Amino acid sequence: MRLKSDIWVSSFLRIEQGLGAYVSVLQKGAQEAGAIFVVQNHLNGEFSLFSPAPQSFFEEEDDGGRKFEQTVKNSPEGDVLEYLERQKKFDSDIWIIEIESKSDELHLDIAQ
Secondary structure: OOOOHHHHHHHHHHHHHHOOOEEEEEEOOOOOOOOEEEEEEOOOOOEEEEEEOOHHHOOOOOOOOOEEEEEEEEEOHHHHHHHHHHHHHHOOOOEEEEEEOOOOOOOOEEOO
C-alpha cells in the first residue's frame, strides 16, 4: 500500500530539513494521491526537476514507495516552470516541493 501524498511530503520535508536543507511546499495537492514533483534549486541559477516515475518502472513486488525520474536537469528556472505549468493543466492536484541544495544527493528513490 502506498503512503498518502501528504504523509510522504511531511516525511521528505523532515528528512531534508534535518540534514540542513531548506525545503518548502510551493503547491499543496490532493492529500490522498496527488502526484509529487520535486524542484531542486542548485543555488547557481540552475534547477532540476524530479517527477513521478511511470508505472512501468515499478516491479510486481513493489514496496509501496514512490519512485521518481529526473525530467529536467541543470536548466534555467523557466524550463522547470514551463514543465510544471503543462502538468497543472493535466492535473491541478499536484504537489510541488522545492529544495535548495548544492548537493546532487536528494533522498528520493530514483527509478532505474
